[in-house]
Amino acid sequence: MQKGIRLNDGHVTYLGLLAKKDGTRRGCLSKKSSDNTKWHTKWFALLQNMLFYFESESSSRPSGLYLLEGCVCDRSPSPKPSLSAKECLEKQYYFTVSFNHENQKALELRTEDVKDCDEWVAAITHASYRNLATEHETLMQKYLHLLQIVETEKTVAKQLRQQIEDGEIEIERLKSEVTSNNEKIQTNPTAAPSEDDSEIKKIKKVQSFLRGWMCRRKWKTIIQDYIRSPHAESMRKRNQVVFSMLEAEAEYVQQLHILVNNFLRPLRMAASSKKPPITHDDVSSIFLNSETIMFLHQIFYQGLKARIASWPTLVLADLFDILLPMLNIYQEFVRNHQYSLQILAHCKQNRDFDKLLKQYEAKPDCEERTLETFLTYPMFQIPRYILTLHELLAHTPHEHVERNSLEYAKSKLEELSRIMHDEVSETENIRKNLAIERMIVEGCEILLDTSQTFVRQGSLIQVPMSEKGKITRGRLGSLSLKKEGERQCFLFSKHLIICTRGSGGKLHLTKNGVVSLIDCTLIEDPETKSDKSGQDMEHLDFKIVVEPKDSQSFTVILVASSRQEKSAWTSDISQVVDNVQCCITSDNPSFCFMFRSDASLYCDDVDIRFSKMMNSCKVLQIRYASVERLLERLTDLRFLSIDFLNTFLHSYRVFTTADVVLDKLIAIYKRPISAIPARSLELFFASSQNNKLLYGEPPKSPRASRKFSSPPPLAIAKTSSPNRRRKLSLNIPIITGGKALDLAALSCSSNGYASMYSAMSPFSKTTLDINKLYVSSPISSKIPDEGESKSDRHLPSPSPRQVPMRERRPKRSTAACLWPAQVSAQEATLVAGQKTVNMNCDWFPGFPTDQRNGDKEFVIRRAATNRVLNVLRHWVSKHSQDFETNVELKMKVISFLEEVMHDPELLTQERKAAANIIRTLTQEDPGDNQITLEEVLQMAESGKAEPFENHSALEIAEQLTLLDHLVFKVIPYEEFFGQGWMKNDKNEKTPYIMKTTKHFNDISNLIASEILRCDDVNTRVAVMEKWVAVADICRCLHNYNAVLEITSSLNRSSIFRLKKTWLKVSKQTKTVIDKLQKLVSSEGRFKNLREALKNCDPPCVPYLGMYLTDLAFIEEGTPNYTEDNLVNFSKMRMISHIIREIRQFQQTAYKIDHQPKVSQYLLDSSNVLDEESMYEASLRIEPKVPN
Incomplete structure (x- = not known):
């Protein structure tokens, strides 16, 4: 048997008493026993790297000793109290001392004061002989270094003193020599003037000039060397x-x-x-x-x-x-x-x-x-x-x-x-x-509501309802329709504002331009009167049916410029409508009970901090949080705020990876119960136990976890009314007609089974949008469409207009308030001419009726499925580049969605939603059919560029605008995080931002070189005036980047100094230059440029440096993580808002035809001068005038 280690017991006792008297840290702590979970209060004393504990402060002998050398001391989160706890304990603060080997159990301690806890952790952390030895070694190295410096200084001082003494001796010798020479001159008589005196004077004068010239040249060399140092x-x-x-x-x-x-x-x-x-x-x-x-x-x-x-x-x-x-x-x-x-x-x-x-x-x-x-x-x-x-x-x-x-x-x-x-x-x-x-000229009082949250803005084309079936492809793309129907749309958390742009950039509200989202229904893929008209619209249109309570209903039809833009608008509108429903339900007593019961939604903790502002779901915004809490909020089935979702998807790669986010979504799908916070689950299942006593044992869930096999056939009753073939949509239809999973309402109902059925019944007339988002894709035929069975085409067919919005909206009551999981308004989207589906128990295939009515786990699984598909839909539609650049992630998502589609419990509409996400990932978006930057560069390499005189100002302005936008639009938004453009490895971290900067400098150098290449002053003035005309045209094209390129080249020292040239520039041209320089001036954080951007509609090319300056302000002032290693989500929100504005300008392309000859000239760098050559050319044109 191994013997125990012997210690000098007397000396240990002496050290314990010394620690008790003069220890670094002393006080009472609660210590967790090693054999059970009980806590014992002991009196602890810390001396150097030894931690003694006594039974009480008056004990004369220590009860135990812990050697702290090599240990790690950390704060630990407070464990959640057990349900069986009889009394509520006071707030305790815990910390652990971990030893770096397997056989030693960690020492767990707690205290009642957070300050005391932090001081104990700090004291134990620094109680290490190794640290002291390292610090002592560092100090010794510094001492030796300083000692060496002192010795060197002494040696140098001694040498300097010696030089001074030698200098004094030399001065004395020279003085004596001067004195003796003066005496000799005085004693000797004056020599007769010789004939050579005049020649000697001339020689001395020349020598004086040479000495002066040599001194000046030497002095100039010294100054120039210092200037260049x-x-x-x-x-x-x-x-x-x-x-x-x-x-x-x-x-x-x-x-x-x-x-x-x-x-x-x-x-x-x-x-x-x-x-x-x-x-x-x-x-x-x-x-x-x-x-x-x-x-x-x-x-x-x-x-x-x-x-x-x-x-x-x-x-x-x-x-x-x-x-x-x-x-x-x-x-x-x-x-x-x-x-x-x-x-x-x-x-x-x-x-x-x-x-x-x-x-x-x-x-x-x-x-x-x-x-x-x-x-x-x-x-x-x-x-x-x-x-x-x-x-x-x-x-x-x-x-x-x-x-x-x-x-x-x-x-x-x-x-x-x-x-x-x-x-x-x-x-x-x-x-x-x-x-x-x-x-807005007319004003808009609803925007004075400080609870309104801005979500998105952009230009859409509004089509009159009467013209819906008459517009042809040529009419839709014509300038006349765009001029008449172009609208500036602003999406907020409660309203959609539709305006027209007037003179001076001011906005005017259109008729019915303030759309209350609580009264509207989004139809993502409205049916057209004919297949031809549907093709003419290219499936870029979506419809908003508004049915206010106190006025006549109306319909708004909007057309996006691309499928990606349409997908972004429809997903955001759907999510906002869902948040509006969530806000209505927040006034419900059951919601308030659920909110108060979960302190994690409003109380700060060690891993989360909240701000004072509410989000669009009337829940406190997150200021700081750990990655785990952010992922928990993303998958919380009770609500999903649109502003949180957009910020998270923009910034998640700063603090985590795409694989981690996807794994979390997959885990929520496979284990839906993990998406519900613990406190809500306690209330939920506690209520379930009460219901058992009143109504007997509820039916068991047929599956505790998800199993995958071939999907069962749908059990939908046939009817005799024919219906046209329905197509696939990205929508995630609602399963019980609500918005988010309200566990409190579900569990507090007086009858567990009846409450579920009553919560579903108001939505028995909810129409499901299962239209196809992209009809013309060749891949669509490869994905099975389970909804197009014979039985699916025989459903009851009242139109949405026959069912008033007030009847379709959920009834909010304490007994029946069920909002399954963010199955948002996009999941409750109605389709014109579409057939309604009774949301009764027959809609859940594969389960007996009584079993489905009472199975709460089934409701949670449906809610989790909808949440996962909803987040994936936003992710895929708004951030497609994440999957284009990461093929492994793309295949992982497709594999997961295919696995979801084979889930036998999956509803038909959920299966179709998953299929549509797969289709979005696999098919190519035709986009705006604009030429790519690579194609332009490839064309520019072939052939010789024509000179500047051969191109008109309009051609140059248009092609410069096209080039600037092509360079600007390809910048991925992840490059805007972390100030990578200011780091040493900026070309690796932010290659596209650096390409944009290089393109800006190349164009500016080209303009300056073109001006300085002209030897004749009149030709030079003509070139300058032509470039100013190009800048003014670019201003009209909203290419403010080119305006700054041209004005900055005119302000170069090599051009600005050409006074004779500027004298011949016309007064009108100088007025235009002053106006353009004022527009892009950096004064007041580019206030004039910001105002111009606010008053213009895309397409537009802003000056990227303005946004980089804003991002630098944010990055310099705040770190990504707090001292507690929490993610600074407020910072991510600010950066996300700037990126939102940048992407608004990136997504709208110019309708400018590419002219290879002009772009060849703009990209030709063979005749571009460098900075030094430009100044030399400037001096050759107008030499410096001597003072």
Whole structure:
């Protein structure tokens, strides 16, 4: 038998008493026993790397000892209390000490104070001899290094002292020599002037000139060497950063001045009038601390100007020291920002206030900017300071006296910036709604509802109902119909707004342009009067049937430009309709009970943090969360917010992988019970037990887990009414007519079986959309269509118009409130002329009637299936590039969906939905039939490019716009995450963004080279004016990227310095240049360019650098993960909103015919000069004039 290890018991006891007296950490902790789950309170004392514990604080001898060398100490989440617990324990905080070998069980401890818990974890983590030894070794290395430096400095100092002494001796010798020479000159008589004096004077003069020339040349070489040195380059960049900071600060102070003088002070006076349009409290709430912030930055700006006046000596650290103590003022402003915008939106409902505010905003100083824009400027100032400090530190040497102060200021500003980014993220929706409301000439009061969430916007063609069957392919694609029927559509969480674009970019509401989504039914694939008309529409149209309670029903028919755009619109509209139904149900007592019973929906925990804002399902938005909690929210069967889904699908690859997401969906499908939170399951099954006592044993589920075999035949009764052959759709039809799985309502019903049947019965007339989304695909014939059996074509056939919306909408009651799982409005989509299906028990094939009525597990499985198919539908339709670039992922999804289709429990409509997702993955979308960038480059390589004179300005503008959009549209959105374009390996991380940057520089270089190639001044002026005309045409084509390409080339130093050339440029051309430069100016974060983008309809090519600057602001100010390793989902939401705007412009193509000769010229780099050659050419054209 192995003997135990012997210890010096007396010395251990002595060390225990020493730890008790002078230990690093002492106190009471609860320790979990090793043989059971009981907890015992002990008194612990930590001494170096030994942890002693005593029975009590008064014990004179330790009860045990733990050696902590090599252990790991971590916080652990609180275990969920057992159902059998008799009393509710107080909040406990747990941590474990794990030892790095298998035979030792981890030590589990807990405390009642979170601060005490954190201090214990920190103390145990640092209680390691190895760490101390490593730190000691590091300090010794530093000490030896410093000692070596000191010795070197001493040696150098000694050498310098020796040189000084030698110099002094040499000076004394020279002085004595000079003295002796002077004495000799005085003693000798003056020599007679010789004939050679004049020649000697000439020689000395020449020698003097030569010496001066040699000294000047040497001095010039020294200066040029320094100018080209890295240190001088760094100082130049540092000075440039400071000068840019001065300009930005001046602009910011001006913005604050406008906010205070044009809005705050006039509104204060208005609040004191006899009939005030606003109260003083509301003024204070909207403009909290605005005046104080203005005074603070006026002081900061004056100090910065004083530092610039003492250039080149720039000392900035003390300026930031002045700013840092005032950050609490900014914190109050930030925390009030959301409330401020809500109060502003509420006040705008007062017509007098709205009229007065428009008068203030019409002042010339405001430059058409709104009040909420000025209120948001302070939110972006701290991130701007952080970027400036990053740049300053990058060009500040490590030994610089200011470096430590600048780093300290940056750290303090970053703490405030994280709070700011969260607030900006949460209020972005309110600002977006107010901006759109201001663009609508007639106004739109529903957008003043701060609970409205913006989802999507874009251009669609509205077709009058009377013309639905008459439009031909040529008519549909004609410019006349697009001009007459083009609509700017805005989708919100409660309404769809349909507008026309007027002059000046303003919007006008159309007749019935405000569509309440609670009253509408989406028909993704409306039946046409003839096959020919269906082909003419190319299946790009969808219909919205609106049946309001208090007015006559009407129908809106919209046509998208491509199948991908149609799929994105219909999926978002369907999801939003589902969220609207979810919001209605949230007022139901059963929903409130379910919400209150699940604290994970609103209480912060170690793995999730919530913001103050509600999402479209009236559930708190996630601010930070672990990957597991995000995946749990994605698959929560009770609700699925459209804004959460879109943000998740945009950003998931930052914190996880596509395989993990797909595996989670597959797991939810195979184990649906795991999609229900534990607390909801407890309520659910507890109610089930009560129902057993009242109504007997409910029927068992025929399958505890999913098994796959051939699907059973459908048990649908035949009728004599004929029906046309129905086609496949991507829709996921509803199984019981609701929206999300309300377990509370399901389980709290007075009768478990009757409640299910009563919940289904109101939907017995719900029509299922099983139309085919893409009819013309050759692959469609390869996928079986189980719904096209003989029995499927003999169903009852009342049209949706015969069933009022009020009757089809679910009845919301406590006893019967069942919303199976996000089987959303897209799953409840009605089809014109389609036949209705009775949602009775016969609709569930393969199960006895009584068994299906009472099987709650069956309902959960149906809900899980619909959720999985719903998420896959959004993923496949909106993010097809994920599957195009990852063939393995694509095959995995197809394999899973084929497995789903062979599930015998699967409903017919679910099987068709899975088949449609497969069809979307396997068939090729014809898209917009636009030429690709690769084809353009291939054509440009063949043949010789024609000169600039052979092409008209219109041809160049059109082809430049086509090229810019082709380069811009292929940028995948994943490149916008992580600032990859600023990293060392940017060409590998963001190849398409770098190609866009290269294309911008190549075109700019081409324009400058074309101008400088002309030796004749008149020819040069003609070339410049032609390029300005190209820029103006590009502006009309909404190609703002080309406008900036041309204006930036005209502002190059090699062209800007050509004064004689600019004198001959016409006044009209100069006016156009000034207008274009003002349009694309970076002043105010590209405020003019943003306004132009807001007022134009796609197609459009924005300047990518503007969005990259916005993304850099977000990335620099906030990390992807918090200190607790939680995903910063607020940051992902902000980035997702920027990507949403970029993709809006990427998806709409230009209808411009490709002209190979013009594109050959634009892509020809053989005659393009580099920067140095351009300046040399400029000097050759107009040499420098000597001062």
